[in-house]
Amino acid sequence: MSFLLVTGKIFLCQNCEAKIQIEYEGGAILTQVGDKNVSQQIEYSKKFGQPHDDPEEDGFYLYDEDEDFYLYDFGICSKCYFETVFSKNKIREESNQKIIEGYQRIFNEKNKTLESLVDSIGKCIEKRISNFEIREMDKLIGETFDPDFGDKHALLSKKKRKLNKMFQEIRDKVKAYFISSVLNDELLGSSINSFNKSSLEKWADLVGSDRRKELSVFIPFDISQPENLNDYIQTENTVRRPIEETSKLDFYHQQDVSLNKLEENIVIKPKDIEEMINPDFILKSFKNRIEKMIIK
DSSP states (O other): OOOEEEEEEEEEEEEOOOEEEHHHHHTSEEOOHHHHHHHHHHHHHHHHOOOSOOHHHHHHEEEOOOOOOOOOOOOOOEEEEEEEEGGGGGHHHHHHHHHHHHHHHHHHHHHHHHHHHHHHHHHHHHHHHHHHOGGGHHHHHHSSSOOTTTTTTOOHHHHHHHHHHHHHSHHHHHHHHHHHHHHHHHHHHHHHHHHHHHHHHHHHHHHHOOOOSSSEEEEEETTTTOOOOOOOOOSSTTOOOOOOOOOOEEEEEEEEEHHHHHHHTTSHHHHHEEEEEEEEHOOOOOOHHHHHHHHO
16 A cells, blocks of 8 residues: 655666656656555665655655566666667567567457456346345355254344354355356357457467467567556556656566466456456345345
8 A cells, every 4th residue: 555755767777777767747746556666666766876865755766667477677778679689689579579569469459358348247247146046055155055044933133143154154155156157148158258269369370380388578668658556456546657748768678478378368267257346246235135035
């Protein structure tokens, strides 16, 4: 949750040691960069310096880190990339860039597809909950469900306590059950399967006969684009935008990426559906449904 007073960002080239400094819109604004990044940025400031003498008052300039492909790296500037990397192995670099750019296109298509399914997924889960029958509880919890909780003459208050306790224990099972219902829905399942089939075909065409398990690639990042500065969440308090005058310029991060991992990322999986739904809403709605059926 930690906030840092952020004014801009500095991209440090590890080859020529050039510092590319950009300013963010709004100047020094408290930005939610996360606990880890606050401590790291203070360490980097001591090591590499800050444009302001008093960054805690005038705002910090962040040193660039990139975690999209699982490793940290400061990177190299565009000039050094083309002079020291691209020029020495043009064919390899063009092949790598083609794969990474293709991956990013397919991954963006995946996100757009998921966004287009949000309403349908919500309606599917709501319909499934409203039509849920008590006899289905055996399958959901994986054992015989007793709606009386072992006491046919129990008071309503006792039944409610038993029900609340049970729902605390089956929370994950409830979530998994309704995610499965989304995947098994005829229309939603067809849309997801169709997208996954198309994505894997595009990936196969993109990779072709390349049998490398890993690529050592240089990922370009346009420093004039908005960026989420938090590793775990994205809100209006975590995203900062460079000022309009910022030049369009690529900064490169060297990363070792697994082709198998990239292939896994381009298909829609149960985990992707899980991240789109509100488990507390599902649990509350489903609990209300069961309560109406067994507590009378």
